[in-house]
Amino acid sequence: MTDDRDKTTGKEHIKKFSFQSRKNEQEKVEILIPELLQAGYSFYTWPSAHFLASFLYNQRDSLRDKNILELGSGTALPGILCAKLGARVTLSDCSTLPKTQNHIKHSCFLNNLNVGTDINVVGLTWGLLSHNLFQLGALDFIISSDCFYDPTVFEDILVTVTFLLERNPTCKFIFAYQERSADWCLENLLRKWGLKCANINTDRLGENTIVDTHGTGGVVGGSNPSLHLFEITLE
Numbered sequence: 001m002t003d004d005r006d007k008t009t010g011k012e013h014i015k016k017f018s019f020q021s022r023k024n025e026q027e028k029v030e031i032l033i034p035e036l037l038q039a040g041y042s043f044y045t046w047p048s049a050h051f052l053a054s055f056l057y058n059q060r061d062s063l064r065d066k067n068i069l070e071l072g073s074g075t076a077l078p079g080i081l082c083a084k085l086g087a088r089v090t091l092s093d094c095s096t097l098p099k100t101q102n103h104i105k106h107s108c109f110l111n112n113l114n115v116g117t118d119i120n121v122v123g124l125t126w127g128l129l130s131h132n133l134f135q136l137g138a139l140d141f142i143i144s145s146d147c148f149y150d151p152t153v154f155e156d157i158l159v160t161v162t163f164l165l166e167r168n169p170t171c172k173f174i175f176a177y178q179e180r181s182a183d184w185c186l187e188n189l190l191r192k193w194g195l196k197c198a199n200i201n202t203d204r205l206g207e208n209t210i211v212d213t214h215g216t217g218g219v220v221g222g223s224n225p226s227l228h229l230f231e232i233t234l235e
């Protein structure tokens with residue numbers, strides 16, 4: 001999983017992700033993501049994160065100055081990329097996981113983003129109508145990658161998303177999903193919470209963009225059929 005461009009310091013492994021336009025080399029963005037490989041779900045960058053980040057890089061012209069919230073950020077590749085592309089970003093993860101939040105702040109630091117000025121990091125637990133949730137400002141996009149990984153949390157995520165979409169009716173929730181079971185389904189929950197979901201076509205994701213994970217084995221676009229992108233909005 002490593003090559004000579006990766007740095008390994010103690011247990012921390014730093015991955016470099018590069019996003020580059022095929023038309024304009026100057027538009028290259030490099031993101032450094034620290035990982036703690038044995039520490040838990042939130043310290044590893046899941047294939048969905050890379051997939052969502054590739055899509056967001058393709059949409060970079062529409063992200064500038066937009067207000068974006070990332071749910072279940074983990075190592076926060078998509079949210080950090082959005083901040084680098086000029087969006088106003090709030091990264092979030094479970095409020096009972098302070099180590100995860102510190103790790104997110106470390107990811108920001110490695111990418112020269114000052115927490116509190118260039119980017120925000122907050123504790124947000126899905127399904128809880130917490131103080132931090134009420135404190136969020138206007139939103140244009142909510143994003144997440146690999147958060148629908150356990151059916152017991154699906155409704156909690158949608159409760160949080162519905163609350164935020166009702167406060168921001170033009171906001172879109174864009175998320176990357178890795179298919180792990182054909183039995184999992186959001187349909188009833190979407191109906192219950194007054195939401196609609198559309199598949200985002202990613203067939204041409206790689207056409208204008210070169211994405212490189214520097215030997216980390218990442219899979220982008222149509223090359224991994226288990227990865228999907230969806231958009232949820234109010235019904």
Ligand SMILES: C[S@@+](CC[C@H](N)C(=O)[O-])C[C@H]1O[C@@H](n2cnc3c(N)ncnc32)[C@H](O)[C@@H]1O
Nearest residue numbers: 041042045046049072073074094125126145146
């Ligand atoms: C599979 S990891 C995905 C991490 C990252 N988005 C990625 O794709 O690399 C799921 C993330 O959701 C967070 N999470 C799990 N349960 C949560 C909850 N109830 N509320 C908020 N975040 C939660 C975890 O801490 C973890 O960062």
